[in-house]
Amino acid sequence: VDPWAELTMPVPILTLTTDFGEDSPYVAAMKGVILALNPAVQLIDLSHQIPPQSVQHAAFFLAHSIPYFPIEALHVVVVDPGVGSERAILYLEVNGHRLLAPDNGCWTLLAGKASRVIQVAEPRFWRQPVSRTFHGRDIFAPVAARLSLGLDPTELGPPVRDRVRLSKSYPQPFLGGIRGEVAFVDHFGNIITNIPADDLASPVGALAVGDRNYPQIINVKTYGDAEPGCLVVLASSAGLVEIAVVHGHAASRLNASIGTPVVFEFASSSP
Amino acid sequence: VDPWAELTMPVPILTLTTDFGEDSPYVAAMKGVILALNPAVQLIDLSHQIPPQSVQHAAFFLAHSIPYFPIEALHVVVVDPGVGSERAILYLEVNGHRLLAPDNGCWTLLAGKASRVIQVAEPRFWRQPVSRTFHGRDIFAPVAARLSLGLDPTELGPPVRDRVRLSKSYPQPFLGGIRGEVAFVDHFGNIITNIPADDLASPVGALAVGDRNYPQIINVKTYGDAEPGCLVVLASSAGLVEIAVVHGHAASRLNASIGTPVVFEFASSSP
């Protein structure tokens, strides 16, 4: 079955990722502005629960969700601690995926190169007057709607060369172990590290998170392989080393958050 | 590009605003009832995180989101502390925007006059039997779905003259300052007052919130104009005077909630 067969044109998909929460009218206002310009767009909420102003959290979130979308989608990201300042707003194409995002590095953990980066600089596509504190409503929303209607991105403004990139820290192997850091804490409290699971060739014997040591950790394939309450290490669904407490909240128990240092020591093969 | 060009009829847009949260089955049940009657409707979540029974919160939320929507949308609002009592349910047209809401004043902060107010009184459009505690599922949802299918609102019931209005408090200027109150606290903890930003012609020198004084406050255009942690005053995106803590939570720090009195004293022009 070809889902497009009976449709005369693709329904444009427009996703929203913000730190606005749902108790405030900000997401709703953005949806209104978008639908007023393009009532046929298919709005998809990715998240409005990014922790306030956490560009690092947004970056991991985007890196592990955007790649699954069809390239016809346009992804609008408003996690924007620099709103109203001189930070630019960018239209980006990264590995074929299209984003509209503040120039704060939130897109830089996405795999692949940015083949096109354009500064959103042409006020004629914006909602006027533009407020100093809510570019989501006044710039991102109308520009996104116009792109979904077929506006050529080159009309938005000039190409950009210099843009903000998050510094990416790489894990450091040492004799008998590997050092890394916490890349993300998920909704269940599972700790996702920046260490590729493939780099952990040997089973882990001991763990340090921050300045505390955990001499007991169980190597598992999935949560159900150990008893509830056990501290386990496994490969996350994103292919990274993950620390979890079975049916518990590892980040609270280990006092971990994004950036906390993590050290794994391999189990010695002989006693 | 005309988004309608290839569509034979507008897709009806139906928005939902409730205090039901997402852990309970109430929003889901409403969506089911609506889609069973009109599977082609475009459902848009505005919020299900209105604080329980807070009509004041809902009123600000609606006033600052509904106006951005196209007038083809129908807005269903179920923040309804009086469910099951004698309070009426209203179909309203306010400045061209169509709402279905309990008669508790939640729509009365919307700009513009209500050109049409009809009581939802005809049980033949409802789901039977009607429960005493969940009119969202049994009255709002089926009536909304039928309106989205083209039902003439005049069939819902008789026109209404008397309806509940929220008492609106207006700011009071005095020599050297202005008195108002907290109109809303947003997801970031920013305090939005009921004072139009245009009424604050002079820079602010001191602030009182509730019974505490804050002699130091910085006048800014946007959050980035001061250091993290600073208490600032600025024009909100809704055109109201806003009190914020840069990258912090002003409402917690200043112990403010809807209705808390606020006094701004202008900075003296000479020392």
Add this chain to the structure above:
Amino acid sequence: VDPWAELTMPVPILTLTTDFGEDSPYVAAMKGVILALNPAVQLIDLSHQIPPQSVQHAAFFLAHSIPYFPIEALHVVVVDPGVGSERAILYLEVNGHRLLAPDNGCWTLLAGKASRVIQVAEPRFWRQPVSRTFHGRDIFAPVAARLSLGLDPTELGPPVRDRVRLSKSYPQPFLGGIRGEVAFVDHFGNIITNIPADDLASPVGALAVGDRNYPQIINVKTYGDAEPGCLVVLASSAGLVEIAVVHGHAASRLNASIGTPVVFEFASSSP
């Protein structure tokens, strides 16, 4: 008005119910996988706020939302404490409603018999490689998308006879009262019991929840029939006996959660 008149085929409706929250990229990744396969599907969020791994909570949630949907919908449920273990994934038709769910009993409170139960066993419909911890993205999402495109469910795998069922506890009447338990706590803190409202023929005089007694409880038809702060008993919108605190949070005040024993004593008709 017939909503289908101008449409050449029904828009497939696909609902999502998870315990993933919205701060993590898991729901977004699932939406991406689904939309990449079927960009025309209508995605409807039921909830992503099921408490982590709470199959009991999910079961009540589904029982009181799925029945309202049109049978054209497909309901994807990922509350899955056994992910990666040997637990099966099931395609089910219950009373005409179609679900994709882990074999953990989460669907067993739905009214009606399962007329068709098929094990999702054919890897050719999955995303490869399949992770051990995120079957939502790798199995549920692609299978759901393919079903929404018209895949015959019999192709997914073999029919299943044995499947997990939640043990359902039934209320026990005694002379002068009835014993039951807490079936659900809703977003407002209202306590929904497993006792059908019709079984409570006489007014209630006293209440016990867990090991504490509440000699004062008011029998009402709806919340507005008693003063704020009062402890009341009424028929819930699901037709079950409900305990509420007017404009308050009954579950916190009475320290109740799913499974807590509840005893109602009827009011004596003579003093």
